[in-house]
Amino acid sequence: MFLALNEIRHSKLRYALVIGVTFLIAYLVFFLSGLAYGLAQQYQLAVNKWDATDILLSDKANDTLAMSMIDLDAINQVNAKDKAVLAQTPGIILNVKKTDDKQNVSFFGIKKDEFLKPNITEGKLFSKTGEVVADNSLKTRYHYKLGDKVKLATNDQELTIVGFTDNAKFSVSPVLYSSLNTFKMIRYGKSASQQTLTVNAIVTKGKLTDKPAGLKKLSIPEFINVQPGYHAQVLTFSFMIGFLVVIAAVVIGIFIYVLTMQKIAIFGVMKAQGISSSYIAKSVIAQTILLSAGGVIAGLILTLLSSLALPDAVPFQNNPMFLAGIGILIILVAILGALFSVRSIVKIDPLKAIG
Known part of the structure; x- marks a missing residue:
């Protein structure tokens, strides 16, 4: 030395x-x-927040969440320690005050009494149709605030941001959480009342002992690994x-x-x-x-x-x-x-x- x-x-x-x-x-x-x-x-930030074990997708969806369609009642046939339904779709939102300001987002439709509900860093959890909880990046990067209204680029439906959560990104896009009724409005627009809502996945915690036919089980690491581009x-x-x-x-x-x-x-x-x-x-x-x-x-x-x-x-x-x-x-x-x-x-x- x-x-x-x-x-x-x-x-x-x-x-x-x-x-x-x-x-x-x-x-x-x-x-x-x-x-x-x-x-x-x-x-995977939003997926990591679930702290889940497995996810069930339609076996015809080629392991792609957006392509999976599952009847809402199928959750009753899933036997696991804890379970929750998830409806997901990508979207584009416009600031009502600045219509040329567009952001790509991912919508998560969930039930507020299940474990997929986000933690709230500001504001409150959604309680009415049309209310959403947004990822913090929409506030820090795009300057959205509580009470701001956003419009969907696809069907002109309006949503109100009532809360913010942290670390909620999926496929690089910020996540907006909503109730299943709101999600139905997001997906189908004005014809939502005439449509039957299907979900994209059933997420489980703990050992999965039984699942209905037609569903494929993926562990959370496997699910993350098959995300397009990941x-x-x-x-x-x-x-x-x-x-x-x-x-x-x-x-x-x-x-x-x-x-x-x-x-x-x-x-x-x-x-x-x-x-x-x-x-x-x-x-x-x-x-x-x-x-x-x-x-x-x-x-x-x-x-x-x-x-x-x-x-x-x-x-x-x-x-x-x-x-x-x-x-x-x-x-x-x-x-x-x-x-x-x-x-x-x-x-x-x-x-x-x-x-």
């Missing part, structure tokens, strides 16, 4: 460049992981982050290898003086740990500072376990890259190195 620190002090600029490159790559990896995790969470997005970001980690290791390994080759004569003199190859090798490994750890920590600090300055529109979210795992992985792979330098040190012949 003494030799490693002494070399870094002696050649500050040279080693600062190594730390700088590591810092930039680590920052890019951490930032991409924050974007990937934040975007993935926006597919799996492809997670794979894309995972490969990007993985390749960046490998690139970081290769870059650090090359830097350490070049620096080692430049010091062959010095190492030859040290070996001629009786200093063992293992001691020199340990110094190179220690040096790699210091350089990579310095770059990783600097990248982490800048990532945390950057997250504070990002606007609400950016789906960025830090996960401490992901950040720690990626940081440790970068350091470990960098050490693996430095082992090539150790191999060269072991092979140094003191007489040839000195010349």
Whole structure:
């Protein structure tokens, strides 16, 4: 460790460049992981709030919630610890005061006495037809307030926001919760009274012991994974982050290898003086740990500072376990890259190195 620190002090600029490159790559990896995790969470925040075990969809729906149609009475044939019906449809809302202000949303029709009801951060839960509870992003990003009226772009029905809830996103869109009667109005418009309401899913908690024919059971993780676009997005970001980690290791390994080759004569003199190859090798490994750890920590600090300055529109979210795992992985792979330098040190012949 003494030799490693002494070399870094002696050649500050040279080693600062190594730390700088590591810092930039680590920052890019951490930032991409924050974007990937934040975007993935926006597919499932509302689902995570259910704290459910399974979801039942029509077996003809190809695991797609919006395509599933289930009779409302089917819930009576489901045997589980706790159960709730869910009606869902995507939609577009307009601000009544600003008709050119449009937002894509996802409507959840639920029963207010079942476990799918949202927690209320402001206002109250819906109690009348036409009332909805909205995700907080509609307030913070689009400046909606309690009592604001919104119009559906599809059928001109008006809804009133009576409450707000947090962390309610589904397939990236903010969720509006309503009663089943309101949902029927949202789906069918003026002809709602003539239509028979069907729901899209039955959500259960605990062990499911019986279900009606024609329904398919998916665990909540399976249901999240089959959401359109979710799996492809997670794979894309995972490969990007993985390749960046490998690139970081290769870059650090090359830097350490070049620096080692430049010091062959010095190492030859040290070996001629009786200093063992293992001691020199340990110094190179220690040096790699210091350089990579310095770059990783600097990248982490800048990532945390950057997250504070990002606007609400950016789906960025830090996960401490992901950040720690990626940081440790970068350091470990960098050490693996430095082992090539150790191999060269072991092979140094003191007489040839000195010349």
